[in-house]
Amino acid sequence: MTRLDTLSARGRDFLGSTHAIMAGAMTWVSERNLVSAISNAGGFGVIACGAMPPHILDAEIAATKALTDRPFGVNLITLHPAMADLIAICGKHDVSHVVLAGGLPSGAAIEAIKATGAKLMCFAPTAALAKKLVRSGVDAIVIEGSEAGGHIGPVSTSVLAQEILPVIRDVPVFVAGGIGRGAAIAAYLEMGASGVQLGTRFAAATESVAHANFKRAFVRASARDALASVQLDPRLPVIPVRALKNAGSEAFAAKQREIANLVDAGTIGLAEGQLQIEHYWAGALRRAVVDGDIESGSLMAGQSVGMVTSVMQVAEIIDELVGEAEAALSNRAA
Known part of the structure; x- marks a missing residue:
């Protein structure tokens, strides 16, 4: 077992994946093709439900399951008006992990998700909120810094990691925001993270359904x-x-x-x-x-967009990240 495997064991066990590398849920991007490709390559794909009505999410989960037999998650927005129906859809398909974003989840939503047997992950912008979520029964925490793409909070990833990783030990914590190289993954694992989440690099992957113009803009940026x-x-x-x-x-x-x-x-x-x-x-x-x-x-796009230098296959991205992380850990050990 490599040093990387040892450091990421908790995250890999929690996700049920080969690598403790989650994909951020990106509206219009994180659908069946990209999600299944990430899970098949040893990472952990996450469907972005966004504003989908229940019947569309139902079809998307079914289509994703047809493309992979590996675990993947579903990201739900806490303010969605049909939250109860979306949770029921996830339960119907035995979705293994549900990720809640967009605000503090209600106790009813937490209970409903846990009742399906799914593991529940939530975003926490502060240590105090992370502790509250853990007390509420959340199974894992994601901390996402302001370097990330899309809707962001005010605090950088490195500061959140220093604030939250030392005090949240009862559940796995995944770090996100501005991660584009394996050396950063290694560093956050050494700080106590169980795994990481990346979005921007996967958005420009070959398997991403995003328009070619969109991907070219990432490569140029x-x-x-x-x-x-x-x-x-x-x-x-x-x-x-x-x-x-x-x-x-x-x-x-x-x-x-x-x-x-x-x-x-x-x-x-x-x-x-x-x-x-x-x-x-x-x-x-x-x-x-x-x-x-x-x-x-x-x-x-997140600030890691500068590390998107070409359109690569998902498996190539994950292999590169893992290789870089292992090399960084070996160099430090030496």
Whole structure:
């Protein structure tokens, strides 16, 4: 057994995978093809449910199971109006792991997921919240730093790891955000992580259904191109989104000003304004990923995008990451 195997044993046992490398759930990207490819290559794929209605998730899980006999998870958004039905769908298919994102889950949701027999993973932005989730029965924690792509929190991965890894020992903890090389995986495992989660590198994989234009934009980009959106009006709090800078980024600023003016005029309320902002991101992401519109669409990417230098097969990405992690650990031991 290698040093890497020893350090990642808890994460590998928890996931049921060869490597303790999870894939981040990316809307429009993390579907049957990419998820099954990651699991088949020894990693752990995760379906992004996003705003899917229950019947679509039902079909997606069934299609993924037809492509792999390895474990994979399903990511559910806590605010989804059909949460109970989505959990039931996961239970129907004996989904082994459910990942909850988008806010603090309700006690009812936690109980319902645990009742299906699935292992429950949740995101924790602070040590205090991580402890609360563990007390609530969550089986594993994911900590994701601001270097990640898509909706992000305010704290970097390295700071979260230093804050949370020493105090959360009862359950496995997976580290995410800005990870693009195996040496970083090795470092976080040595700090006490059970495994890691990557999104950006897999988004540009051969098996990703993302448009070729989307992948080419990732290959061309550097870390400094992946910028977090700015909130313009304190009355319209929006979770920052990290994406590659383009005309769509500028359009989002204009959209915020437009909605603020509508609120000022009394045309719409604050809640409706926030909803329109979220709908903007959903539509812009689809334009980029599905339609290949890399000018006005949203190119959600983490700062690790600078380490995407070519479109590679999933198995090649995982083999490279594992090889780099093993080499880093061997060098330090030497």
